[in-house]
Amino acid sequence: MRNNQRMKSESSIRRDPETIVMRTWSVRLLRQLCPASLYEEIEGDLIQRYKRDVSKTSERVARRRLAWNAIRFIRPGILMRNQWSLNITSLSMVRNYLTIALRIMGRNKGYTTINVIGLALGMTGALLLGLWVANEFSYDQFHEDGDRIAIVWNREKQGGDVSCWSATPRVLAPTLEAGFSSIENAVSYAHYSDSYLFVAGEKRILKNEANFVDPAFLTMLSFPMIQGDVRTALNDPNSIVLTESFAKQLFGDQNALGGEITVAQGDYKIPFTVKGILKDLPGNTDFHFEFLLPFSFIETNFGKEENWENNSVVTLVKLKNGATVQAVTDQIRDLKKKNVQGEKTELFLYPLEQGHLYSKFENGVPSGGRIEIVRMIGMLAVILVLIACINFINLSTARASRRTKEVAVRKVTGAFRSALVFQFLCESILVASLASLISLGAAYILLPGFNSLIAQSLSMNFTSASFWLPFAIAVLVVGLLAGGYPSIYLSSLSPIRIFRGGRIELSRSRIRSLLVIMQFGFALTLIVSTVVVFMQTRFLQQRNVGYNRSNLIYQYVTGTLQKDFVTYREALLSTGYVSSITRTSSPVTQRMSNTSGMYWRDKDPADNTIIERFSVDQHLAETMGVEIIQGRDLDLMKYPSDSTGALINEAAARLMKFDNPVGELIEDSGREWHVVGVVKDFVFTSPYRRVEPIVMQGAKMGEHMEGVVHIRLNKDQPVRDAVGAIGQVATKINPDYPFEYNFVDQEYARKFANEATTIAITSIFSGLAILIGCLGLLGLSSYLIETRMKEIGIRKVLGGSVSNIIGLLANSSLRPIFWAIVIFSPGAWWAMRWWLQSYEYRIDFSWWIIPMASLLLLAMAMSTVILQIYKAAGVSPTKTLKSE
């Protein structure tokens, strides 16, 4: 009966043309957009029109015309008649929302704390990572003409692969500048390792590397010059440009510009005049130097280097406006081939601005590079925030029943659903803003520590819009992300059902479980990656290096040590602190040079394998502690012919396919070396890679090639005494130079700086992820237990034991985590295997890593909730069942 009536009234509503007009979507839209003063007559006209159309044609046609007529009223001639004004009502509503939000937050302090702290932790982590990512993207982006500057690269087919590198001949830059109209400037930039003694007045500073450039380097790149003229500073062969802090080291507070410096290298002592002071280089550049010397100095004193086969410098070019990298690449591609008989190397340009992030080439084509790690870190930042957002989402939807009455009252008193959505979004944005304030403070406090951890100098630029704008947007996005789903969900509740009383079905627990699964899945992945990164790095650090790093120091051969080396060596050996001395071309931790141009008996002409060169005078095995497995060590005292002797490592012996390597001849750049022994492979270049073939050539290379002395300290004497004694001898023989030395084990440890950073980042942030996840779990489970108190009471009354109830609650709390482990393990396994692939020398992915990480995760989660569960299970049923 009642139903019938309802249907009747509904159909009569349907037939009323006025209602039809008012309910038409385009009319509703027009109502929103049309100025109120005009709307009445327009709606009247539309109704009148519609009635006429209905009587003349069919209702269907009339409706279509109505919709169309209304749409056509949405035109500038109508819209522009709106009096735009700030809507005071909605502003005061926002104030109301914020007041309510603050009250609710104040009433549920525990829950608010979990939300705000969780978000703040996530945002702090993301902020720090974001600063790092932003810094990575800013590398060498500050050069004014950066879009026109490129670096010349080589590409050559070697064996089956195409390899790329950026070292070029010195003669390339002048050739490019003179011969190609689309190139404005081309400069060489060289980084030479050698020891240079700087003397300014009484001050002496030893530097182990020097940078030579062409004068146009200073105008091409935008390193600001504080004093001097960038256009002329390096024009004179005896001019030098210093950075501000190096100038300060040399000259103290005196004015450095115009100052005289003597630079001693080997037997030379050359005066230079300071013609420019550069501001210290920013952290975000891949150029590293403390002083610049002009190439013209080398050229006026030692002649021009015209050799196209000696790749020793980086060549930078600045293109003319309008020239493209591709077009110029096409022009210069065969330049090397034209100048060298039989050369196979092609040249190409690669933009400077992409150099930092995208300079990895695989098989001749760009294939990422540092950008990969930057992306991973960026993802980590997003995941952290996501995990924190999930807490907010879960807690607000779980606790929705607390706010049903408020939603209902607002709806009954006339709130649109959109207003409710807006209200809840205001709340989440408020929480996000609070969290962001905390995170700003926390990040500010933590930044110095983070910087030293990752060996960077990041800073938060509080005065710059490029910091605030992304930050504000991020806060807004976090607010929307966290509040979006809860607001839609809460605003959907129907007031009738709420007021009718009884239990409102708030079963969204499946989505909540899914989100918890995601959180803990991410956490699991992070734990696994931390463990794997840690193990791999340990593995690399403990790799058998093949020589004895401890009690071994090296120093550069400076000043008169060159001339008086024999005296020096004998004096050292007679101190009793030193057991063995070997001169080499470079520290054993650094490569010096390599070549694919060595020849030996029966060498396959197609073999382009690169072989490392290392010059050694004698006693390599004794000083370094490498093991001779065939033949003998070099020893000039016993065998003077050892000056043309050579040691090779196992890898080289394998490569050269010698059955009996001793006595074989190896030719390199027109010199022949006879092999006297084979040493066991030792790590010479990178501890991440397989050992490359090395040929250790004897003293015939000349003393100037052997600029480093390795000194094996007598292990029975204290290191400090030994170093002191060596220093005394050195300064006596070589009084002009300060005594400087390095410990080989420390230098070796520096090869792991990157890994140390990765470990620090992954472990800290996986810890953060777990912490945030557990915070959320704490909030969620405490609420769920609260809602189940009666159930627990009834179970106990009916004979359920405490342990039973604990099992039940633990099961429901921890089940999502169990699923997270099941679902995310394969992904974690796959990701870490992918990461390990980047190391030639790596651990196997042990089977127990994932179970161990899972156990750890479960244990963390368990310890988070167990106290609550235990308490809840212990509550007497008389307390919980008293009411109702």
Place this chain on the structure above:
Amino acid sequence: MTREFLGEFEELVLTMVAALREDAYGAAIADEIQTRLSREVNLSAVHVTLYRLEDKGYVKSSLGGATQERGGRRKRIFTVTSAGMATLKAMRAARVDLWKLVPQLKLIVGH
């Protein structure tokens, strides 16, 4: 002195306002144009033109005349101001003057 010129459609609407007197409101004007000139006009175009003429001071308006026909919504009744009437007359006079210059046109074409 700059004189405001009326577009063709504006002139038409203004003339209709003058012709319909107390019954000059949006829908009625559109209907009249449709029936008398067999010209399909868009309701919103008539409204926008009326508002524009009001801005220019050629018509003024007042609300009134709610009828059942339009669901009780009031009409906006437009009346021509003296400035509007003067413009209309001036335009008509100019039209007539111009027309005098082309008396033979029809004959020649007809031949």
